Amino acid sequence: MKLRYITFLFVFSSIFLITASAFSSTNLTGAGATFPTSLYSKWADSYQKKMGAKINYQGIGSSAGIKQIIANTVDFAASDIPLTEQQLLKNNLFQFPTVIGGIVLAINIPGIKSAQLILDGKVLGDIYLGKIKKWNHPEIIALNPEIKMILPDQDIAVVRRADGSGTTFVFTHYLSKKNPEWKAKIGEGSNINWPIGLGGKGNDGVAAFVQRVPGSIGYVEYSYAKQNSLAYTRLLSTNNQSVTPNLTSFESAAKDVDWTHSFAQDLTDQKGDNSWPITAATFILIKKTPKKTNDRRIDVLKFFDWAYRYGAKEAHDLDYATLPDSVINQIRKAWETQL
Structure with missing residues (x-):
């Protein structure tokens, strides 16, 4: 089922996310990569203070996180391994990057x-x-x-x-x-x-x-x-x-990576005199279609939309590079058209 109200969500979110009265009691669970654990923990803490919604993220490794989202035991998984289109299709998953690190x-x-x-x-x-x-x-x-x-x-x-x-x-x-x-x-x-x-x-x-x-x-x-x-x-x-x-x-x-056709980009050994050779994006995985009841994907996307809007300083403080604005816009468009 398409999330037909998602466009409204992100138009509205710029107001919603800074309104103190908009506190939510939603609790979300995520698990996976340890690569971004320090950042996701910081984002979750700030988001709870601002929005009242609790995000419980456990860094258990990418492989274990992928298993949990496939089994529907978490609301989202994190992985430093970009899944192929075939893997995403087979397991009814949608993937998007959050930050870049080394x-x-x-x-x-x-x-x-x-x-x-x-x-x-x-x-x-x-x-x-x-x-x-x-x-x-x-x-x-x-x-x-x-x-x-x-x-x-x-x-x-x-x-x-x-x-x-x-x-x-x-x-x-x-x-x-x-x-x-x-x-x-x-x-x-x-x-x-x-x-x-x-x-x-x-x-x-x-x-x-x-x-x-x-x-x-x-x-x-x-x-x-x-x-x-x-x-x-x-x-x-x-x-x-x-x-x-x-x-x-x-x-x-x-900086020179083309994200237009796929979010699953290889950032290792890129050209450039000052390009760190072992650089990687880290990814979020959610189910492409919801369970029959209690579709929590909107709450997951609210959290990461908030992180894209307001989490850059915390990312930089922990030495993660943020995605270019053009890529974030592509991600939001994909949320609208593919979910």
Whole structure:
């Protein structure tokens, strides 16, 4: 059934969302990606204070979130894995992006500070294959001649996700682009057969391992590295330029992407001297047609419409890049025409 009143909803929302008397008792549940958990929690808190509606979001991993929305046990799911048109059709789902963020390599190497160490996709893949075992390996030194004297003769402790993860999907997708052996032997996916590594649950679990284990390296969403005061590396871009992860380099990776035909865009290894190589959008999934009773999709869309309108500062404060206005307008149009 089309949501015929949705156009009215979004014309009205600019007034509705700032009217104190418009408080709602609606409680919504969402689950999925840990990548945007800190932001969704912040948005939910602000939305409840402004609107009175409670949003309960649990960061349980993209794979688990997808399972829950398919099973109709949550009102919305979040995933860093963009589903294909076939997957969306099969499971009666609609998907749209919310924000853009970066996956960084957090490290715990004595004497090495943030953005001091440079890696590239080939070396990174060899580290996660177990081929490069020491921090003073010749290939790492070749990328870091200025700090070669302080790179320790220390074993590399590899940390990765233990659960089904969209962050893992994006990370392994990048490795598959840059390291042919990784692509041939391991490939990409949300839950792969890791050749080595300590497994942490969620971005917070990986960050905790890196924090505790000297000589370690792990991939986490940028805000988790910052929140846990972890050092992180630079990476070489596809233009062979050294790039530091930050809001500007995430935005650079997304600036030339064409969202017109599909919201499922790959932002990894984009052109541009300052484009962070492991950038990704994160997505919301809702049912395309409602249950027979109590259609709560309107309440989900109210929340994310509010976030698009008023949540940019909170997103930027947590180092997530917001979508271009043109893309947000496309999303609202898709809500009107496809739901």
